[in-house]
Amino acid sequence: MKILTLLLPLAIGLTSCSIALGQIAVISPPEAKALMQSVDPAQRPVVLDSRGGYKDYFRVHLPTAHHINFDTLRGTDRGIPVQYLPDDLTKLLLVRAGVDKDRTHLIYATGEVLPNDEILSASMVAYVLEKFGVKSIRILDGGLAEWQTRNLPTTQEYFGNPLGSLPADMNTAISIDLDELLRTKDRPDVVLVDARPHNEYIGEDDIWVRKGHIPGAISFHWARLMEDDNTHKFRSFASVQDQLKAAGLTGDKQIIVYCGTSREGSLLRFYLAHVAKFPNVRLYEGSWKEYASLKQYPAETTANSAAICTP
Structure with missing residues (x-):
């Protein structure tokens, strides 16, 4: 003993x-x-x-x-x-x-x-x-x-980490730039998804220099993946799987995620890649704030047919 x-x-x-x-x-x-x-x-x-x-x-x-x-x-x-x-x-x-x-x-x-x-x-x-x-x-x-x-311990004391050491190799495959996005977004095996609130997706906002979304994108607001009483708490995959499937977000697709500045997209990408375990999910880092500033590229405000999963 x-x-x-x-x-x-x-x-x-x-x-x-x-x-x-x-x-x-x-x-x-x-x-x-x-x-x-x-x-x-x-x-x-x-x-x-x-x-x-x-x-x-x-x-x-x-x-x-x-x-x-x-x-x-x-x-x-x-x-x-x-x-x-x-x-x-x-x-x-x-x-x-x-x-x-x-x-x-x-x-x-x-x-x-x-x-x-x-x-x-x-x-x-x-x-x-x-x-x-x-x-x-x-x-x-x-x-x-x-x-x-849960009454777990907290503090006000500062904590400074010693200098870190990064891996030798980056994992840039999880990101996508605008040129590659434009080349691939209309392929049948690719789903382009806008993680912003639906009103921004259809252009009913006062935020962006241009209104709407990247043509062909569907809408799936990131907050749908989080609990109502705590938006830092992730819903289980089983509880949202049907909603994701209805939006065309499935593991057999190549999924490109974007939002306004990439933060909302990072949450949606994290969930799809590391909770749902979908193998091919990438983030367009420039997101709408970059795309909207490039007025040679078209924008649309009409929701696409798969964009039914909205708040």
Whole structure:
């Protein structure tokens, strides 16, 4: 009995480590807590608070959380706002945040009620890490709100990660640029999907320089994949599978996702690729803010027939 008692913490630590490597997925708060308390410090995750509001981080955050404001990864390029930074600058920012090829990365945000959409900051940071070759990423299911609901520990203490080390190879196959999108979007095996709210998809908004969507795109608002009472909490694939299928979003298709600036698209892509496990899902990073600025390309405001799955 004494030997069993001594070995139990080690067994718990090994169990925590066993879910830590080589996977991109959603993780529950209790699983995340266990991972953060792994016996081997090297197996504990790099915890990244992706919120845009630094004062929110100051008020409360997860223990050992390093603040990486999602919008530091983007900036204006050739007049187009919120474009992803050049790779060399992004690498510097990720290394400074402690992103490491040999570690698991736990990403979270808060603001669980629409119109707050901070979950999109978590999925956007996860996308950037995946694109830069990181293979072990978790998004905290339910975000900070669910963590606090379960009375799990929080802090106001700052935490600075040591410098990280990125993988040698990037995973650029998960992205697509405008030229390739225009060449492939009308193929019968390709589905182009707009992740924005339906009113923006049909051009009933005051946001964009041009109204509507990329011709041929269907509409599937990202929020349909999240729980009503907490937009940081993912619905099960079984509960949304019929809606996805009705929209033409199935695992046998090549799916190209976009939105306004790529954050909403990053959430939809994360779900399709890592919850639904669809094998071929790519994000058009430029999204509507780039496409709409290029007035030589047409736009449409009429919903396509598959765009029936709207909020």
